[in-house]
Amino acid sequence: MKQIVQAWRHVFKLDPDRPIDDQTLEAVCSSGTDAIMVGGSSGVTYDNTDCLLTRIRKFQIPCVLEVSSLEAIVPGFDLFLIPMVLNSCDPQWLIGNQAKAAEMYGEMIPWNLLVPEGYIVLNPDSTVAKRTEANTLLTESESAAYAQIADRMLQLPIVYVEYSGTFGNMELVSAVGRRLEHARLFYGGGIVDGETARLAASACDTVVVGNIVYSDLDKALKTVDAIKNRGI
Template identity: 55%
Template sequence: MELQQAIYKDWRHVFKLDPDREISDEHLDAVCMSGTDAILVGGSTGVTFDNTVDLMSRIRRYEVPCALEVSSEEAAVPGFDHYFIPLVLNTDRAEWLAGRQIGALRKFGAFIPWENTAAEGYLILNGDAEAAKLTGACSTLDAEDITAHIYMADRLMHLPIIYMEYSGKFGDMALVKQASRLVTGARLFYGGGIDGADKARQAAEAAHTVIVGNVIYDDLEAALTTVTAVSEVPVPK
C-alpha cells in the first residue's frame, strides 16, 4: 500500500485533461508549467487509445507527474506514472463496480503495473453529467447516504482514494467536508465546477486533493489561478 500511495499522497492540486478535447501546445505548456502537482488524463466519452497516447506524449515533454484514469479497455495506455481504476460506488449497475473491471483483468491482469495502480472509489453527484448518465449513478445522496458510502469505501473496502465528482457544477462543500472528516485511510479527491481561485480555495478547505478540469478549456487564465489558491490552504484534518 505504501508504494501505491507514494505518488499521490501529497497531491493538493491536479489538472485533469480529456483526451477527447483539443488543447493547443501553448495552453498545454501553461498547464504543465503551472506548478500543479500532477496531470490526470481521463474522460467519460470519446476516449481512445490513439487520443490518449497522443496527449500522453505531449505531456511527457514536461517533468510534471502524469496519471491515467482507465475508464475503458481502449484507453489502457502504457507509459504513465500511475493508473487509477474507477469503481462507481453510487450505482446499482454492478458492471461499473466490478463487471467491466473483471473483464479487463481477465485480459490484462498479468501486464498491469500493480505497484503503480490504485482503485478509485467514485461518487458521481451531478445527475446531469455524462458520467452519471452513462453509469446510472444515484446523484441525490444526502448526508446519511454520504456517511454510509464513505464507511463502505474507506473502512470496509479500504480504498486508497474516494473521488467526489460533481462534473460541471460546484458541489455541496458541507458534504465534502463531512466526507473528509470521516475518512481514516483514503485520500479524498474533489472535482467539479471550479472556475477560479475562490471556488478552488473552498474545495481545498474541504478535500485533500482538488481536481480542476473544464475551466482549462473555457478560461485558461482562471484555471491557472487555482494552483496558487489551493496551495495557500492547509490540508483539512
C-alpha cells in the first residue's frame, strides 16, 4: 500500500469536523480521485473520524488518516500519514508529539502502515500555521533547503508544501520539487477549479483538494479531470 502513494496524482481531503451529506460523499469517492485523506487542523475527534471512515468504507477507494491528534487515531485506515512540520518553531510539531505517541502506544502502533510527511507550512493566516507556530516567511531557496533535508537526510517519502486556504507560489513549489530526488511532492491550498488544479499539478507530484468540496462540489469534481485526464 505504501508504494501506491507514489502513483497518486489527485487526492481529496475530507475534514471529520465538517458536515458532508451522503450524496456529496458518494460523488467525491466515485470521482476517480486516487485516494481520500481524512484530517483537519481543529475539532478532530475519535467519534467524528470513526463516523467519516465508516461512511467512506462503503466505497472502493484507498482511505488514509492524516494524524493531527492522538485522541483521534482510529484503526481501520489503509495508511496513517504522520506530519512533521519542518518549519515549526516548536519542536513538539517536528518530533515531540510523535515521541509522545510512541511512549503511550508503542506496542500497539502498526509501524508498517505509517508514512511520515515533511510539511512546509507557508500561509501565515492558516489555522495550521498558527497552531504549529510555523515560520511562514521562508524564501524560495529556504523552502527548497528544508525539502532537501527532508528528502536526503531524513529520507521522508513525502514532502508536503501547504498553503492551506490560499493558492500558493507555484514557482516556489517548483523550486522545492527540483531539489527532491526520492520524496514525492504533495501540494495543498487554494485549489478551487480545474485551472488552479492544473497549475498545481504542473509544479508538484500530488495535488490535495479540500475546501472546495464543501463550497462547490461541481468545481471540486472538475479538478480530478483537470489533473488525471489531461496528461499532466
